[in-house]
Amino acid sequence: MNPVSFDFGNAVMHFRKTGGPKGFLLRYGATYVLLYLVLSAVSLWLQWPMYGAMFDPAVMDDPVAMEAAMMGHMGRVMLGYLVLLPLGLAFWMVFEGASQRRYMRAEGFHLRLGADEWRLLVVGLIWFGLFIGLYIGGIVAVLVPMGIAAATGTGEGAIIGGVLAFVLAIAYMIFVLWLCARFSPAAALTVRDRKIQFGDAWRVTRGKAWTIVGSWIVLGLIMSVVFFLFYLIFVVAIVASLMPMMSGMESEDPSLVFRALLAPGVLIPGALLLVGMVFLQACGMHIYSGPAALAARTDPEWADHQAIDDTFV
Structure with a gap:
């Protein structure tokens, strides 16, 4: 692989400078579509009784019949969710693994469920926990100034609180983008080093966020x-x-x-x-x-x- 320096232009176009066998993006997208359609067909089959009730003219205009139909098929719907959750996770894992191996090892397109993918799953779960924390933080950042303004009991205080909440919301969104950029190489580092990496992404993105x-x-x-x-x-x-x-x-x-x-x-x-x-x-x-x-x-x-x-x- 030819060495590529880190700058804005190379960052935007890096998907074309990975090296490796040609045609990766076309194969990646086409295979994604094929498996997506298969997964969608499985979902449709598992939840077909519910969809059938929703589009049944005899049930559509009768709320009582609709509720009865939904409750009658709830077991199959729950089974569908239990089946689709691991399938959806596996779907994400194999494509994320293929993508990161292309970037870090210049490999051609192929899907597998190996050690890289299971390590990426852990990284994904860390991201999930981080997003939950950021979501809660966003709610606090907006509600606290509004609550303080409401406590003043004046119109001027409400206006100031609303403006402050808006400014804090914009600032918080910028902070979230910056924080996500700081940890964004975690998946690439995990595939690169063949071990779970998350915190080290902070060092890697110093001056690059x-x-x-x-x-x-x-x-x-x-x-x-x-x-x-x-x-x-x-x-x-x-x-x-x-x-x-x-x-x-x-x-x-x-x-x-x-x-x-x-x-x-x-x-x-x-x-x-x-x-x-x-x-x-x-x-x-x-x-x-x-x-x-x-x-x-x-x-x-x-x-x-x-x-x-x-x-x-």
Whole structure:
């Protein structure tokens, strides 16, 4: 792998500078879509009785019948959640592992459930705990000044409290972004060092956090534009196909509406929209990990032993 320095431009485009076999992003996105559809089909099958009741014309307009139908299928719904939770975790683990191995080891695309993935699961659980703490902190940051203002019992105090709460909310969001940037290389470091790393990310991102945040913002804006344009193209096609059928309906019969939604002119663009959006989401997940992975890759205290061995063979 060619050495890449850490700067804003390289952080934004790092997904194209990983080295390794070509075609990774295409395979990553396509496989993500395929397994996503399989997982969605499993979810639909497990919870089909509930969906069937929701779209049953005889039940839709009867709250008592709807509640009875939901309660009658609650056991299968709970079973669905119990099955989907580990499947969803495994889904995230294998794709996160493939993404980080690409960044840190320049590997081609392949999925596996090995030691890297289980270590990444621990890192993910640490992130989950951190996000819960940050969420609670955000609530406190907004409510405390508002509570103090309410205690004054004056209109001026309420205005000051509201303004202060707004300022603190913005400041807190900036702090959260900065804190997440400081720990963002944790997954990359875990794959790089083949051991669970989280706290060491703080050292790796020293002097790099705002560059990472800036690259996230730029990547987020670019992805938002791509998502919007892609979404707009297919929504226009769906609406153009749906409007003639809907205008010809003399009633709002749910079965007729459902039949119109299943027409090829609506179903095909809708399916392509779903597949395309999931593909873009998968690619975005991998691309978004690039800045943090570059920070781990350019860690001055890490020696790339494989590159050293290749140099002195």
